[in-house]
Structure formats: structure tokens, C-alpha cells
Amino acid sequence: MDTEELVRKCQAIVLKEEKEDTITVMGKMREAGEEIAANCLVGKILLTRGVNREGLRAAMQQAWRTVKEVKIESMGENTFLFKFASEGEKKRVLMGGPWHFDRALLVLSELTGIGDIKEQSFTHTSFWVQIHNIPIMCMVREIIQKLGEKIGEVEEIETDATGECIGQFARIRISINITHPLKKVVFLQEAGAKIPMPVLYEKLPEFCFCCAKIGHQYRECLKYKGQTKENMPYGGWMRAITPIERMKLA
Incomplete structure (x- = not known):
């Protein structure tokens, strides 16, 4: 019998003229x-x-x-x-x-x-996220902030000693709702052109290659229909990381 079931059974017990015993947590008890x-x-x-x-x-x-x-x-x-x-x-x-x-x-x-x-809520976790393929003229803090907000709540943007974000990719610490599918790409619209920018998550644990959610394996996913990992929507995701980037993830 688990704890929740035991609580339900205890609550169902009704005694005649039973008084409700309640303790108010306050003062020194709360401070302790x-x-x-x-x-x-x-x-x-x-x-x-x-x-x-x-x-x-x-x-x-x-x-x-x-x-x-x-x-x-x-x-x-x-x-x-x-x-x-x-x-x-x-x-x-x-x-x-x-x-x-x-x-x-x-x-x-x-x-x-x-x-x-x-x-207690276990729905959000902070990741360092890399956004690749950002045009050089768009590597400014304001734009990177907006891109990060498409993924989750931005907590920190990595910059160099001068405060600039120019580099091979933008690196952002983001609080992500892990009950939602992980974003694989974000887009930038400029002069009619739609530029795709791959999103990579540092220290990413095992996740479902069918639905891109963390917390179960693809064989446990309701969307799994017996296909191979390579043929799943997110099966080849992590192969896009270069050897240099893999060193950063270690």
C-alpha cells in the first residue's frame, strides 16, 4: 500500500464525535x-x-x-x-x-x-543551450535574448570580456519546461528569408526520439510504432554536434 492510498483510507475513517486535531505552524516552529x-x-x-x-x-x-x-x-x-x-x-x-x-x-x-x-514542481530544468547558424549581424544581445525566449526563460547569455556575443554559436542558459517537446530549431526572418538555426542542449540526458520529451525512452512512447531510431523525427539530432562541441559538452 503506497502513502497516498494510506492517506485516503485514513481520511475515509469517520468516528462519532471525532474532533479535528490541527496544529498551526508559526513562530519558532516555522523558523526552525x-x-x-x-x-x-x-x-x-x-x-x-x-x-x-x-x-x-x-x-x-x-x-x-x-x-x-x-x-x-x-x-x-x-x-x-x-x-x-x-x-x-x-x-x-x-x-x-x-x-x-x-x-x-x-x-x-x-x-x-x-x-x-x-x-513541489518538477517541470523545469535549466540547460546551457547553443544556437547555431546565427548571422554575424544578428549576434547582438537583444536578438539572442529573443531567440532564447522561443526556447524557454532566459537566465543568462554568455558574452566575452567586452560584453559581445560574437562567436561560432550563441550560448544561453535557459529554464526549459521539460514536459514540452525540446525545440530542435528556431528561425530568424530577414528580408523575406527564413533562416533556420539548430538548437543543441549541453549535458542533454537520454530523451525520447519520437516526441522529443525527457522522462521516457522511445519504446515507452505512445507515438512509437516500431521504427528504427534513425528514422524517428529526432533520431539523428545529436549527430549534428562536431567533435569540438562534444568537448564542450563533456
Whole structure:
């Protein structure tokens, strides 16, 4: 019996003259809770099978390289609470993502409200995104900002020491709604010409080659009809990355 089913059964029990016992979280109780939550992140691993906590702990400790060990508690359904020794380490991990476990995306977020796990949102993750084939005259911050907004919420645009964005590609950190298909290309309209600009995602985990969504494999996709990976809409996506770009993704 899972936790949600147990809660439903308990709520269905009605006793005669039963009083509703309620505790109001306020004052020192709330302050103590907020102090604990300040160094915590909650995360969900987008895998359809269960995740072993000890395996996750070992993998994340190696990836994050924190000074002190991160405490990890399972909250059920591949959701985990990560307690850091300091808020600084928590922020560094949160901003250093996206992170993976067993080639699946680990969606991390800060606790919201009073930390009710059922109310936490695991719909957005920040990626460094590359937009290629941008005309030189369009490599200005304002245009790159607009291009990034077609993909998600722009958090940061990489520039050189002079503040310019000119280069082989534009590199933008974007908060992306992972419940939607990943964008493969954005377009620029200029003097009647429509210029396609490929979009590449750094540290992209395994995703569905049928629907371009993160969180399941193509064999689990409702759109999968037995075709080979190469014949799927997004099957050859990552092959467009050059060896130099692969070094950036490592």
C-alpha cells in the first residue's frame, strides 16, 4: 500500500464525535523548519524504474564533489531530499546542472511553501543551450535574448570580456519546461528569408526520439510504432554536434 492510498483510507475513517486535531505552524516552529529547508534541495529522477538511494548517494557525491557529504532521504516515487552542509554548496549544485543519474535527468529545485512534497514542481530544468547558424549581424544581445525566449526563460547569455556575443554559436542558459517537446530549431526572418538555426542542449540526458520529451525512452512512447531510431523525427539530432562541441559538452 503506497502513502497516498494510506492517506485516503485514513481520511475515509469517520468516528462519532471525532474532533479535528490541527496544529498551526508559526513562530519558532516555522523558523526552525525554514532553517532546515535553507540548505535543502528536492529532486526527482525521471526514470520509469525505481532508484536505489545508496547508488544515487555514491554517484552524486562523486559528481558534486562537496566538501562534506550530502545527506539523502528517499521521499518515494524516485523523489529525494538532499541536505547540504551549507547554503553555498547547495547553490553551487543547483546552478551547476543539469545533473544526471543512470543517464536520466535529475530535476532539482528549492523547497516551496512548507515543503509538501506533493506540491513541489518538477517541470523545469535549466540547460546551457547553443544556437547555431546565427548571422554575424544578428549576434547582438537583444536578438539572442529573443531567440532564447522561443526556447524557454532566459537566465543568462554568455558574452566575452567586452560584453559581445560574437562567436561560432550563441550560448544561453535557459529554464526549459521539460514536459514540452525540446525545440530542435528556431528561425530568424530577414528580408523575406527564413533562416533556420539548430538548437543543441549541453549535458542533454537520454530523451525520447519520437516526441522529443525527457522522462521516457522511445519504446515507452505512445507515438512509437516500431521504427528504427534513425528514422524517428529526432533520431539523428545529436549527430549534428562536431567533435569540438562534444568537448564542450563533456
